[in-house]
Amino acid sequence: MSERYGHDRRVGLGKRITSSNLFWPLVALLALFVANTIASPNFLKITWLDGHLFGSLINLMRSSAPLMLVALGMTLVIATRGIDLSVGAVLAISGAVALSYIAGAPDPASPATVAVAVLIALALSAVLGLLNGLLVAVLGIQPIIATLILMTAGRGIAMLITGGLITTVNSAPYKWLGSGWLLGLPVAGWIAVVVFVVLLLLTRRGALGMLIEAVGINPDAARIAGVWSRLIIWMVYVLSGLFAGMAGILSSADVMAADANNAGMMIEMDAILAVVIGGTALSGGKFSLSGTFVGVLVISTLTLTVTMLGISPLVTPLFKAIIVLIVMLLQSPRARTTFEAWSRRTAFRKKEAVA
Amino acid sequence: MTTDQLVEAPTRRRRGLDVRYLPVLGTLTVVILMVVIGGALYPNFLTPRTMGNLFINNAHLIVLAVGMTFVIITGGIDLSVGAVLALSSIIVATLLQAGWNMWLVLPIAIAAGTLFGLMHGAIIYYFRVQPFIVTLAGMFLARGLCFLIAPLSIPIANKGFDRFVGWRIKFGDFRITTAVGIALIVVLVAFLVLHYTRFGRTVYAIGGSEPSAIMMGLPVTRTKILAYVISGTCAGLGGVLFAMSLKSGYALTGVGMELDAIAAVVIGGTLLTGGAGFVLGSLLGVLVLGLIQTIITFQGTLSSWWTKIVIGALLLIFVVLQRLLSRRRA
Numbered sequence: 089m090s091e092r093y094g095h096d097r098r099v100g101l102g103k104r105i106t107s108s109n110l111f112w113p114l115v116a117l118l119a120l121f122v123a124n125t126i127a128s129p130n131f132l133k134i135t136w137l138d139g140h141l142f143g144s145l146i147n148l149m150r151s152s153a154p155l156m157l158v159a160l161g162m163t164l165v166i167a168t169r170g171i172d173l174s175v176g177a178v179l180a181i182s183g184a185v186a187l188s189y190i191a192g193a194p195d196p197a198s199p200a201t202v203a204v205a206v207l208i209a210l211a212l213s214a215v216l217g218l219l220n221g222l223l224v225a226v227l228g229i230q231p232i233i234a235t236l237i238l239m240t241a242g243r244g245i246a247m248l249i250t251g252g253l254i255t256t257v258n259s260a261p262y263k264w265l266g267s268g269w270l271l272g273l274p275v276a277g278w279i280a281v282v283v284f285v286v287l288l289l290l291t292r293r294g295a296l297g298m299l300i301e302a303v304g305i306n307p308d309a310a311r312i313a314g315v316w317s318r319l320i321i322w323m324v325y326v327l328s329g330l331f332a333g334m335a336g337i338l339s340s341a342d343v344m345a346a347d348a349n350n351a352g353m354m355i356e357m358d359a360i361l362a363v364v365i366g367g368t369a370l371s372g373g374k375f376s377l378s379g380t381f382v383g384v385l386v387i388s389t390l391t392l393t394v395t396m397l398g399i400s401p402l403v404t405p406l407f408k409a410i411i412v413l414i415v416m417l418l419q420s421p422r423a424r425t426t427f428e429a430w431s432r433r434t435a436f437r438k439k440e441a442v443a
Numbered sequence: 444m445t446t447d448q449l450v451e452a453p454t455r456r457r458r459g460l461d462v463r464y465l466p467v468l469g470t471l472t473v474v475i476l477m478v479v480i481g482g483a484l485y486p487n488f489l490t491p492r493t494m495g496n497l498f499i500n501n502a503h504l505i506v507l508a509v510g511m512t513f514v515i516i517t518g519g520i521d522l523s524v525g526a527v528l529a530l531s532s533i534i535v536a537t538l539l540q541a542g543w544n545m546w547l548v549l550p551i552a553i554a555a556g557t558l559f560g561l562m563h564g565a566i567i568y569y570f571r572v573q574p575f576i577v578t579l580a581g582m583f584l585a586r587g588l589c590f591l592i593a594p595l596s597i598p599i600a601n602k603g604f605d606r607f608v609g610w611r612i613k614f615g616d617f618r619i620t621t622a623v624g625i626a627l628i629v630v631l632v633a634f635l636v637l638h639y640t641r642f643g644r645t646v647y648a649i650g651g652s653e654p655s656a657i658m659m660g661l662p663v664t665r666t667k668i669l670a671y672v673i674s675g676t677c678a679g680l681g682g683v684l685f686a687m688s689l690k691s692g693y694a695l696t697g698v699g700m701e702l703d704a705i706a707a708v709v710i711g712g713t714l715l716t717g718g719a720g721f722v723l724g725s726l727l728g729v730l731v732l733g734l735i736q737t738i739i740t741f742q743g744t745l746s747s748w749w750t751k752i753v754i755g756a757l758l759l760i761f762v763v764l765q766r767l768l769s770r771r772r773a
Binding site for chain 1 (some may be wrong): 520566569570571572573575576577579580581582583584586587588590591594694698699702705706715716746748749750751752754755756758759762763766
């Protein structure tokens with residue numbers, strides 16, 4: 089045994105890097121960046137134009153913001169052994185509510201109107217999350233079916249709010265949220281990054297992350313150990329709803345229109361893919377927000393790559409499937425044990441050869 | 444094995460109504476209520492034609508729900524069925540337009556679904572990845588292949604196919620088309636397989652408790668993979684039925700249809716935790732979804748999005764009731 093430990097310490101760094109959850113997602117991201125740079129040499133170029141940064145990477149920061157917010161919330165939900173299928177519907181409702189309020193307000197361009205609209209939309213999104221939490225935490229309904237209810241009904245509700253039309257408004261402050269700039273970077277990107285950092289600090293510097301993982305690993309044991317499982321589960325669904333609401337505001341502000349039918353379509357699936365690519369297991373327990381961060385970038389970059397390589401964007405799902413299959417298989421326990429057994433065997437053979 | 448059932452059946456009956464049938468009976472009550480209320484409100488509702496259309500419009504969904512029932516009873520889930528249905532319908536349309544023989548095309552389309560199911564089952568078993576994420580990847584894969592084969596809608600103009608589709612039995616105004624006939628045969632076969640074969644009982648055993656099933660020496664691996672193969676095959680067949688009703692193949696068909704199928708199965712009384720549920724319940728679940736649609740169409744003033752809200756509300760009621768019921772039993 090002591091020999092194996094010594095051996096481990098010698099090749100520790102390389103092994104630690106390849107066995108890290110972030111290794112394969114980062115490799116995928118890097119591969120996509122390389123492909124993009126080959127397809128368009130200006131891909132990595134960032135220039136200063138009209139008082140803000142400009143370039144493909146900056147656009148990526150903006151376009152990936154809604155998915156980032158949704159996927160971060162999804163990570164917490166999945167960590168508690170749950171899943172939230174309703175995020176796309178909540179996103180649509182949030183955008184519909186905010187835009188309908190602004191459209192009906194006497195002064196759509198005033199910052200106060202926009203602030204109220206945003207607050208109403210976020211509050212409603214949190215309430216919807218609260219309902220999901222109620223079904224899962226109190227009634228004990230399986231997360232997938234509990235959130236399927238809102239996923240089905242939610243789009244109908246969003247249609248009800250917009251009256252079945254695509255609501256459009258003109259409001260400079262609202263538009264700023266979606267396509268404005270702050271300190272040279274997109275506002276939407278800032279919001280996503282701030283949420284990411286705050287969540288990271290809350291879960292990794294405080295006890296919250298550990299509590300969430302405890303609930304995900306074994307809810308009953310966590311409850312007996314004194315964790316308020318119910319409250320934690322409730323909280324993650326509220327956060328997921330809230331972040332989906334924020335994503336709804338950002339994406340509706342980007343196009344200045346609320347399309348109840350198509351806004352955030354399939355975003356729940358993309359978010360789940362991002363979480364899985366990032367190395368968080370759907371079985372709950374240990375989660376990685378940084379993994380999700382990379383996972384979201386992989387998916388957003390992939391969408392961009394497909395367009396840049398001149399392939400029809402309609403085929404994007406195919407590439408998503410391929411990446412997910414590869415990452416999923418590489419991260420599966422079976423593949424890991426096979427790989428470890430193989431590396432141990434080669435190490436043993438090397439030692440034999442030396443002896 | 445059949446002797447077991449013969450011995451067991453009377454004892455169950457002696458205890459009165461089996462609690463396991465309660466959810467299905469609840470669904471049946473809802474179906475009857477909806478038919479009665481619809482019939483009372485709208486004069487043309489309770490006609491053989493409307494009731495026949497209920498089946499005609501939902502034949503593909505019935506087949507999907509039947510396949511999904513197998514997977515869900517084993518405790519799994521299959522998110523790929525909507526996309527596989529689209530892929531299969533595109534294969535039918537593309538190959539028929541290329542001049543292939545219909546009797547060659549239809550098995551190929553169904554086999555494509557079978558292949559997807561086999562892939563899902565194999566990955567789930569050999570790599571121990573959750574069914575949710577495997578079938579999600581399968582969904583993206585099938586959807587991407589759809590666009591790769593045909594980005595635009597392909598019409599089907601094939602005389603043999605038209606003749607096959609146009610075949611029907613009439614009971615007055617109540618028509619059973621080829622698609623409905625196939626769907627009902629699938630329901631019947633699935634019912635027999637699930638309740639009267641060793642495989643069917645193994646499906647329930649796995650859903651009840653997988654470790655116990657393994658310890659009992661049941662063929663868990665084979666059965667689990669086979670459940671996904673059945674679901675994939677049903678999705679492939681669903682695509683054929685869909686192509687029959689639309690007379691075309693289009694890459695965007697069946698978006699979100701997997702969730703309709705899951706909703707139908709859940710409304711039909713199958714527990715998502717596995718181990719309990721009935722094929723006939725899933726059939727009733729599809730009828731509930733179809734009746735909601737029909738009633739809202741008949742109502743006329745309600746917009747189409749009310750369908751979704753009502754389905755969501757109904758799903759909520761069923762799930763909460765099921766939960767309260769199972770809690771009392773436990």
